[in-house]
Amino acid sequence: xxxxxxxxxxxxxxxxxxxxxEDDMEVVTMEAPPLAVxxxxxxxxxxxxxxxxxxxxxxxxxxxxxxxxVPDFVPGEVLANFGVMRVISSGHRDFKAGxxxxxxxGWEEYTVINNPESLFRINHPKLPLxxxxxxxxxxxxxxxxxxFEVSKPKKGEYIFISAASGAVGQIVGQLAKIIGCYVxxxxxxDEKVSLLKTKFCFNDAxxxxxxxxxxxxxxxxxxxxxxxxxxxxxxxxxxxxxxxMRLGGRIAACGMISQYNLERPEGVKNLFYIVTKRLxxxxxxxxxxxxxxxxxxEEMAGYLKEGKVAYVEDVVEGLDAAPAALIKLFTGRxxxxxxxxxxxx
Amino acid sequence: xxxxxxxxxxxxxxxxxxxxxEDDMEVVTMEAPPLAVxxxxxxxxxxxxxxxxxxxxxxxxxxxxxxxxVPDFVPGEVLANFGVMRVISSGHRDFKAGxxxxxxxGWEEYTVINNPESLFRINHPKLPLxxxxxxxxxxxxxxxxxxFEVSKPKKGEYIFISAASGAVGQIVGQLAKIIGCYVxxxxxxDEKVSLLKTKFCFNDAxxxxxxxxxxxxxxxxxxxxxxxxxxxxxxxxxxxxxxxMRLGGRIAACGMISQYNLERPEGVKNLFYIVTKRLxxxxxxxxxxxxxxxxxxEEMAGYLKEGKVAYVEDVVEGLDAAPAALIKLFTGRxxxxxxxxxxxx
Numbered sequence: 001x002x003x004x005x006x007x008x009x010x011x012x013x014x015x016x017x018x019x020x021x022e023d024d025m026e027v028v029t030m031e032a033p034p035l036a037v038x039x040x041x042x043x044x045x046x047x048x049x050x051x052x053x054x055x056x057x058x059x060x061x062x063x064x065x066x067x068x069x070v071p072d073f074v075p076g077e078v079l080a081n082f083g084v085m086r087v088i089s090s091g092h093r094d095f096k097a098g099x100x101x102x103x104x105x106g107w108e109e110y111t112v113i114n115n116p117e118s119l120f121r122i123n124h125p126k127l128p129l130x131x132x133x134x135x136x137x138x139x140x141x142x143x144x145x146x147x148f149e150v151s152k153p154k155k156g157e158y159i160f161i162s163a164a165s166g167a168v169g170q171i172v173g174q175l176a177k178i179i180g181c182y183v184x185x186x187x188x189x190d191e192k193v194s195l196l197k198t199k200f201c202f203n204d205a206x207x208x209x210x211x212x213x214x215x216x217x218x219x220x221x222x223x224x225x226x227x228x229x230x231x232x233x234x235x236x237x238x239x240x241x242x243x244x245m246r247l248g249g250r251i252a253a254c255g256m257i258s259q260y261n262l263e264r265p266e267g268v269k270n271l272f273y274i275v276t277k278r279l280x281x282x283x284x285x286x287x288x289x290x291x292x293x294x295x296x297x298e299e300m301a302g303y304l305k306e307g308k309v310a311y312v313e314d315v316v317e318g319l320d321a322a323p324a325a326l327i328k329l330f331t332g333r334x335x336x337x338x339x340x341x342x343x344x345x
Numbered sequence: 346x347x348x349x350x351x352x353x354x355x356x357x358x359x360x361x362x363x364x365x366x367e368d369d370m371e372v373v374t375m376e377a378p379p380l381a382v383x384x385x386x387x388x389x390x391x392x393x394x395x396x397x398x399x400x401x402x403x404x405x406x407x408x409x410x411x412x413x414x415v416p417d418f419v420p421g422e423v424l425a426n427f428g429v430m431r432v433i434s435s436g437h438r439d440f441k442a443g444x445x446x447x448x449x450x451g452w453e454e455y456t457v458i459n460n461p462e463s464l465f466r467i468n469h470p471k472l473p474l475x476x477x478x479x480x481x482x483x484x485x486x487x488x489x490x491x492x493f494e495v496s497k498p499k500k501g502e503y504i505f506i507s508a509a510s511g512a513v514g515q516i517v518g519q520l521a522k523i524i525g526c527y528v529x530x531x532x533x534x535d536e537k538v539s540l541l542k543t544k545f546c547f548n549d550a551x552x553x554x555x556x557x558x559x560x561x562x563x564x565x566x567x568x569x570x571x572x573x574x575x576x577x578x579x580x581x582x583x584x585x586x587x588x589x590m591r592l593g594g595r596i597a598a599c600g601m602i603s604q605y606n607l608e609r610p611e612g613v614k615n616l617f618y619i620v621t622k623r624l625x626x627x628x629x630x631x632x633x634x635x636x637x638x639x640x641x642x643e644e645m646a647g648y649l650k651e652g653k654v655a656y657v658e659d660v661v662e663g664l665d666a667a668p669a670a671l672i673k674l675f676t677g678r679x680x681x682x683x684x685x686x687x688x689x690x
Contacts, residue, residue: 267612
C-alpha cells in the first residue's frame, strides 16, 4: 500500500512543571501512515490543514495523579488538539475522501482517527477554513454556550471579560453586544485594547498591566457593578472582580490561564462575596454542549456573513513554529486566536 | 405613661478588628421604653424572650467602607439579631398585645420595633418557643432554602456539611437524610461528632481537628466524591473539598465562619476544579426566601412533632451571658444552636 512520504509531528518531550518552554516539545519526522485505512477499519485518515493552540493543552502536559477531565499527554507521543482536516481515506460510513471536518487530531501532517464519531462536518467551507479552529469551532461554541447557557445574560447587563481579545473573549464580547449588553474587556497590551475598542466594538477596554489596583480600575469601569464576569484568567483578577460584582451576579468560569504555569495556584481571598452578593460561579466545559454545535454553526456563520461579528486570528506557518506559538498564549504575545497552518490547500 | 423599670442591653463598644472579644461589647442598663407605643405610631413594643447568636453578627461589627448586605452595628448602640418576642403593645393593625412573634430585635429586655412588617407570627407556640431562633426560624429556613433551592439535591447523592452540628448544619444533614442522601459532617470536637452520628443520624462524621490532611480525609469518607457541599466555613476546608467534588457538583455557600475573624482572608487555591469538574458554587441569603417561611414552618413543625428531626440547642441564661455566648461560635465551644434566654415566661 502506498504511503505518504513522511509525517512531521510535534511530540511532548517530558511532563512539564512550571513555565512551559519550547524545549518541552520537539518537532520530529516519522514514517507516515499508509495512504488508505485498512479494509474493515472504521477509522479515517486525515490530512491536517490547521491546528489550534489552546490554553487547556498546558494542563494536559502535567502529570495528574488523579485522572483529569482530559487525558494527560504522554512523553514521546504526538500532541493532540482541535484541528481542521481533509479526509483522505475513510472506513467510516459517515465520511468519504475529500470531506472537510474539524475535531481532535494530532499535531502532525497526517493522522489516523480511530473514533471518527468525534468529528464535526464543516458546513460552511466558503468561510475561511481556519475559522473552524476558532470562531466556528471549539472556542466559538465555548463562548456561545458559556455566555448564553451558563451566564444567562439579559439585555442591558454589565459584562466584564478577561483575556478579552483571545479566542473566546473576543466572541463573548461581540455576542454580548449583539444582545444589548454593556461590555468591558481587559487585555495585556495596548494593541489588544485598541482591537477591543475598534475592531470588536466593546464599550470600553483596558490594559491590566497598566492598572496597579485592579479592584479600583474595575470600580471605575463599572460604577454600577458587574452582572456577568466571563472568567478566563483566575487568580488576582478574580479577586479584584468579586467585590465589584452586583447582587445576583454570575461568573462563568471558562478557564484560569494565569494559573496554568504555576506550581502552586494563587489563593483567591474574596470568596465571601459569593455569599453576601448571592453570586453564582459556575464552571463549564465545551464538551457538554456538543449537541448544540450545528445550531451554533449556522447562527455564527450567519453573523460572519452579515458582518455582525469580527474575528482576529494569529496564524503561524508550519509545525516547526507550533511549539513557540503555543507558548505565546501564556506570555500573552498572541494577538487574537492562535493557530498553526500546517497545509494550505 | 407608665414605664418598665429598666432595660438591660448589650451594646457594641467599638468596631472590631481581628478576633472578637467580650471586651468589644458591654452590658448596660438603660431607662426602659414606655409600656405602650404612642398613639398614631405603627410600631410595636416587644418583650424579648430569646435572642439568637449567629456568626453573621461578626461581620456587622466591622466597619465597611462599602455598604454590605446588612448594616454595620454602631458603637454605643444596642446589638440586634433574630429573637422570639411577646408583643406588649401594638400600634400596628396586624399585631396585638400578647402575640408571639419572631424577627429582628434588640439584644435587650424591651424593644420598640418600628417596622413590624418584618416580623413573623409564631404558629406553633406549643413547640419550644426558643426553636423560633433556630430550627423554626432563620437558621431553619436557611438550611431548608439553601439545601433544596440552591444545592438542588437528588436522592442518593453524597452530601458533605461543614460546621455540621451548628444551627444550620444539623438541619441540612437531617433534611438530606429524609430525602435519601448519604450525609457526612465535620465538626470540631469528638462530642459534636458523636452528636452527628447518634442524635442526628448522619451516615458518618469526623473531627476535622484530628485530620492533618483534610483532602485525604474527604477522599476516605467520599470514595465516590461529593455531589453537594454545604459550605459553612470557607478557607482551607473549601480548598480540601474542591478536588473531592464530583462532576456537576454543587456548593451551596451559606457562610464562611473560619474567615470572619481574620483581617485578611485565607486564599483558596483549588478553584480551577470549578472549571474542570463543572461545579456550581452559589451563595445565598435567607432574606431572599422569606416568602416561603410559613410553608417551611408547617413542614418543619410537622417533622418535629413526628420526631423525624432532632434538634440541639446551647442556651445561656440572661443578657449578662450574651457576649460570651456569641464568642463561643467562633471558638467552636457551642454545642448545637447558640442562643440566649432573656426571659422565660
